[in-house]
Amino acid sequence: MQKTMISLLLGVSCLSSSWLSAEDFAAPVAVQQPYTVKSPHGNRQDPYYWLRDDTRTSPTVLDYLQRENDYFSHYSSGYQALTDKLTAEIIGRIKQDDSSVPYNKGEFSYYSRYEAGKEYPIYARKSLKDGIEQVMLDVNQLAAGKDFYQVANMQVSPDQQLLAYMEDTNGRRQYTLKVRDLRTGQDLPDQLTGLSGSIAWAKDNKTLYVVKNDSTTLLSTQVLQHKLGNDAASAKLVYEEKDNSFYMGVGNTGDNNYVVIFLSSTVSGEMWVQDAAKPDSAFNVLAPRQRDFQYSAGHINGRWVISTDWNAPNFRLMTVADNDIGDREKWQPLVAHDDKVFIEDFELFNNYLAINERSEGLRRLKVVPWNAPDKAFYVASDEAAYVTAFERNAEQDTDWLRYNYTSLTTPQSVYQLNMKTGEKQLLKETEVLGGFDKNSYKTxxxxxxxxxxxxxxxxxxxxxxxxxxxxxxxxxxxxxxxxxxxxxxxxxxxxxxxxxxxxxxxxxxxxxxxxxxxxxxxxxxxxxxxxxxxxxxxxxxxxxxxxxxxxxxxxxxxxxxxxxxxxxxxxxxxxxxxxxxxxxxxxxxxxxxxxxxxxxxxxxxxxxxxxxxxxxxxxxxxxxxxxxxxxxxxxxxxxxxxxxxxxxxxxxxxxxxxxxxxxxxxxxxxxxxxxxxxxxxxxxxxxxxxxxxxxxxxxxxxxxxxx
CATH class of the missing domain: 3.40.50.1820 (Alpha/Beta hydrolase fold, catalytic domain)
Structure with a gap:
């Protein structure tokens, strides 16, 4: 099957240019047309502005782009054998029937896998009771007959019976929400279009939150609340962003107790939160936005843990009780600022805080017991240049931390660390075929x-x-x-x-x-x-x-x-x-x-x-x-x-x-x-x-x- 896939790819790439005339072999030269780009500080001439076609249907523009593609094909045909060899070589390093490391959530173990020769992943789960696999989405089937197809995000409902997912069929990152009933394997009639990729669920298993994009600027402008079974046009507006310098998304906290609206610009951030058990309640701001004030937060055991640059350019961690949100002055210090260490991310567990830091340009992991912060420790590495980052940690009530380790010579590896005992287990190192030996290289x-x-x-x-x-x-x-x-x-x-x-x-x-x-x-x-x-x-x-x-x-x-x-x-x-x-x-x-x-x-x-x-x-x-x-x-x-x-x-x-x-x-x-x-x-x-x-x-x- 691998050879068949490679042959198909090479066959497509071997575009014959024998039909092209000698004139076509020359590099395309675009015509110049007068156009003035106006600004308050001077006008500029742009003779190629005509190449902009927002509809992407202009025959003149499309013809020019095709001539560029023809020129590329003609030039590259001179080393087509090398391209073919490299294609086979690069694909040959990939284990085609690969799968991700499963993670447990509720009654199921979730994972994705690829089948040999197929372009797209299959998203599946197994019951922790009987181990029987259930395919949630076979993206190969969804992509059949399409030039482009992507599932950008998917979220299982709290009761694990429904799967909300976002699809893109042209690469423009304007998504359509679909919902699959995992009991029947069929998609529900519900569909919303023109969305960003984020999704959140309320605890009632029928209320979804999505972000609507402006049709022209593609900016994320509105958060809509959709009740399953209702007409898409009746989706309720629950938040609208008026400042067009902010990006927006929705999600759930790690404990699934809150629905969160995330807002971020280059220099500022803001979060609005709602009790996920009360989808008809109001959203409350965690802290009002200010210029040059960024923050993000997670929730655990009745309090919020917040990463912020407030008086901390490299970020620090603070905390606030549920009843005290809305007032930044009530935040309490948790992890102090360090001008040599940048806080990249953090994960919350019942007994531990895990922090992903940057020091001297490298990402490392630090584990802090809640009840003994003086016994914090780092996850060690033997390589000079490496990356450690969090894997999917779907549950807070565990002593096991999942993380990724990789370097320029070490394939992506998934570990789990027992934060209590220090035991470390390698769950998977991505297999690289084609005779690869990481000991033959140096970083x-x-x-x-x-x-x-x-x-x-x-x-x-x-x-x-x-x-x-x-x-x-x-x-x-x-x-x-x-x-x-x-x-x-x-x-x-x-x-x-x-x-x-x-x-x-x-x-x-x-x-x-x-x-x-x-x-x-x-x-x-x-x-x-x-x-x-x-x-x-x-x-x-x-x-x-x-x-x-x-x-x-x-x-x-x-x-x-x-x-x-x-x-x-x-x-x-x-x-x-x-x-x-x-x-x-x-x-x-x-x-x-x-x-x-x-x-x-x-x-x-x-x-x-x-x-x-x-x-x-x-x-x-x-x-x-x-x-x-x-x-x-x-x-x-x-x-x-x-x-x-x-x-x-x-x-x-x-x-x-x-x-x-x-x-x-x-x-x-x-x-x-x-x-x-x-x-x-x-x-x-x-x-x-x-x-x-x-x-x-x-x-x-x-x-x-x-x-």
């Missing part, structure tokens, strides 16, 4: 010096027999925005490069949160260029230290990391052999000026509001699309999805069009548009892996490697 942690003297951590992966002689090719990845930390987690795909002599590097640049909250603050708004110069400094360091050959450096980033690639391409093109930009956010100023574009207003505290001159000038100075100039650029591969709701397809389309008319080099510039997907690419697991193969083949071909 390391080094520090590069940024332009302003900051020390930037870098996680490295290479073969154990690697020699630091300045001859190796380098594949350097980074993100650097939104406080999202790029942890040194295992990626089976990247071994297709490492096995061919590459050094793989993750640059933990500013704009992420690897080194604490200040690391993020120093990489956003009017400090954003630190993100770009940090990345370049890491490249310089790795070349100077002999980890890489200066003419064999390859960079990759996606979304805001694609912005990074665009900025680096303009600032230091000579330092890179090629750059890969996936779904890149490159038209910063124009997008942030237009509040009708989905999600724009949520981003003002991340990038700045260009309606203010200080931010306008600063953003314009680094915006990749605006800063394209007449110079030589490295080889580039750019990807997008036609239905992307996070970074609209027309940003990279315009960027590529402008690059084609400005670059003075003969290096390839390829643009691949997925016409059926959104921000996350294709939905099937094998299809996604095939996309990695296309990227790696592009890189290896530039080095003349054919196998």
């Amino acid at each position: 390391d942690r080094v520090w590069a010096t940024a332009a302003d003297g900051a020390k930037v951590p870098v996680s490295l992966l290479y073969k154990k027999d690697f020699k630091r002689d300045g001859l190796a090719p380098l594949y350097q990845y980074a993100y650097g925005s939104y406080g999202s930390s790029m942890d040194p987690s295992f990626r089976s795909t990247v071994f297709s490069l490492v096995d061919r002599g590459f050094v793989y590097a993750i640059a933990h640049i500013r704009g992420g949160q690897e080194m604490g909250r200040q690391w993020y603050e120093d990489g956003k708004l009017l400090h954003k260029t630190n993100t770009f110069t940090d990345y370049i400094a890491v490249t310089d360091y790795l070349v100077e230290q002999g980890y890489a050959a200066k003419d064999k450096v390859f960079g990759m980033g996606g979304s805001a990391g694609g912005l990074l690639m665009g900025a680096v391409a303009n600032m230091a093109p000579q330092k890179y052999r090629a750059l890969v930009a996936h779904v890149p956010f490159v038209d910063v100023v124009t997008t942030m000026l237009d509040e009708s574009i989905p999600l724009t207003t949520n981003e003002f505290d991340e990038w700045g509001n260009p309606k203010q001159k200080t931010y306008y000038d600063y953003m314009l100075a680094y915006s990749p699309y605006d800063q394209v100039s007449k110079q030589a650029y490295p080889a580039m591969l750019v990807t997008t999805g036609l239905h992307d709701s996070q970074v609209q397809y027309f940003e990279p389309a315009k960027w590529v069009a402008k690059l084609r008319t400005h670059k003075t080099d003969s290096n390839p510039l390829l643009f691949k548009v997925n016409m059926e997907a959104g921000h996350g690419g294709k939905s099937g697991r094998f299809s996604r892996l095939a996309e990695y193969a296309q990227e790696y083949a592009f890189i290896l071909n530039l080095l003349g490697q054919k196998d």
